[in-house]
Amino acid sequence: MASDSLRAKLGPIELRSPLIAASGTVGSVWEWADVADLSPYGAAVAKSVAPVEWVGRPAPRLAPAGAGMLNGIGIQNPGIGAWVDMMADRIPTLDVPVWGSAVGETPDEFAMVAKGLVSAGVPVVEVNLSCPNLEDGRMFSLDPSRASRVIETVVSACDAPVGAKLSPNAEDIVSVAAACVEAGAAFVTLTNTALGFGVDPVTRRPLLSGGVGGYSGPGLKAISLRCVYQVARAMPGVPIVGCGGVMTGLDVIEYLLAGASAVALGTVHLAEPRAGRRIARELRRELERRGETVPALVGGVVPW
Numbered sequence: 001m002a003s004d005s006l007r008a009k010l011g012p013i014e015l016r017s018p019l020i021a022a023s024g025t026v027g028s029v030w031e032w033a034d035v036a037d038l039s040p041y042g043a044a045v046a047k048s049v050a051p052v053e054w055v056g057r058p059a060p061r062l063a064p065a066g067a068g069m070l071n072g073i074g075i076q077n078p079g080i081g082a083w084v085d086m087m088a089d090r091i092p093t094l095d096v097p098v099w100g101s102a103v104g105e106t107p108d109e110f111a112m113v114a115k116g117l118v119s120a121g122v123p124v125v126e127v128n129l130s131c132p133n134l135e136d137g138r139m140f141s142l143d144p145s146r147a148s149r150v151i152e153t154v155v156s157a158c159d160a161p162v163g164a165k166l167s168p169n170a171e172d173i174v175s176v177a178a179a180c181v182e183a184g185a186a187f188v189t190l191t192n193t194a195l196g197f198g199v200d201p202v203t204r205r206p207l208l209s210g211g212v213g214g215y216s217g218p219g220l221k222a223i224s225l226r227c228v229y230q231v232a233r234a235m236p237g238v239p240i241v242g243c244g245g246v247m248t249g250l251d252v253i254e255y256l257l258a259g260a261s262a263v264a265l266g267t268v269h270l271a272e273p274r275a276g277r278r279i280a281r282e283l284r285r286e287l288e289r290r291g292e293t294v295p296a297l298v299g300g301v302v303p304w
């Protein structure tokens with residue numbers, strides 16, 4: 001499905017398509033390969049992995065919420081040792097580059113996981129600095145110096161391009177992104193979910209067992225786009241993966257114009273596992289109609 005017409009470049013990383021499957025919405029990719037066509041994607045990011053098994057939060061941990069959804073999975077994952085055993089032989093058989101996603105509670109934990117991911121064969125590591133479901137509730141990506149310490153440690157430990165996945169809840173997204181780039185990040189992913197909350201009016205219970213969780217889907221798009229736009233304006237040319245609420249090919253074009261070089265699809269996969277195929281078709285049709293390429297649109301927003 002992907003062809004030269006969708007070629008994209010994310011800093012040093014060549015992509016056959018600007019579409020990336022967002023972490024946590026496509027499992028560890030191989031399970032998803034049974035239900036989806038992987039060829040429309042330039043990469044698929046596996047669910048975040050921690051140094052040891054995390055069991056995640058009890059149900060309920062997904063809930064519809066307005067123009068989007070809430071999740072509070074708690075990064076359920078088998079731990080890096082089991083993940084490498086499960087994935088090392090599978091990664092080369094999949095029809096898409098599988099990127100790893102590292103999570104941890106200290107810079108050294110992130111680095112240990114990143115090294116494991118690379119040993120399993122992932123060509124790129126995304127560092128999840130923005131999980132909203134950690135027990136102490138403190139995201140690394142809310143603070144430029146905490147975020148940059150993690151990135152610096154991961155970059156020096158692992159021999160692959162490293163991306164920093166940031167939170168739309170940061171008070172100053174530009175400072176956090178700049179600190180990560182300065183620390184050696186090859187790209188920034190903007191954004192993870194926004195902190196959200198919902199309550200069942202009948203039972204009076206929170207919609208998620210953990211109370212506060214991550215809000216994603218169409219309602220997030222304007223916020224994530226704003227992050228992309230602000231970072232791209234402050235640091236022209238910085239490689240950005242836009243992420244948040246993408247449902248159509250035109251949404252992808254909006255992210256490219258705001259300054260993203262690639263665009264991740266998340267929540268859309270939960271209701272439509274083959275969304276990548278439709279969105280790639282819509283994007284290709286729109287590019288053809290305009291006589292444009294993906295790289296030519298990046299940052300092309302026209303000021304008033």
Ligand SMILES: Cc1cc2nc3c(=O)[nH]c(=O)nc-3n(C[C@H](O)[C@H](O)[C@H](O)COP(=O)(O)O)c2cc1C
Pocket residue numbers: 022023024025047048071073075101128165191192193215216217218220243244245246264265266267268
């Ligand atoms: C159920 C669910 C699980 C997620 N798990 C992860 C995760 O493990 N690691 C991560 O970096 N992002 C995770 N995310 C965030 C998505 O990758 C994405 O950044 C976010 O949902 C915004 O994009 P969207 O609006 O297209 O879903 C998760 C999102 C959802 C909905």
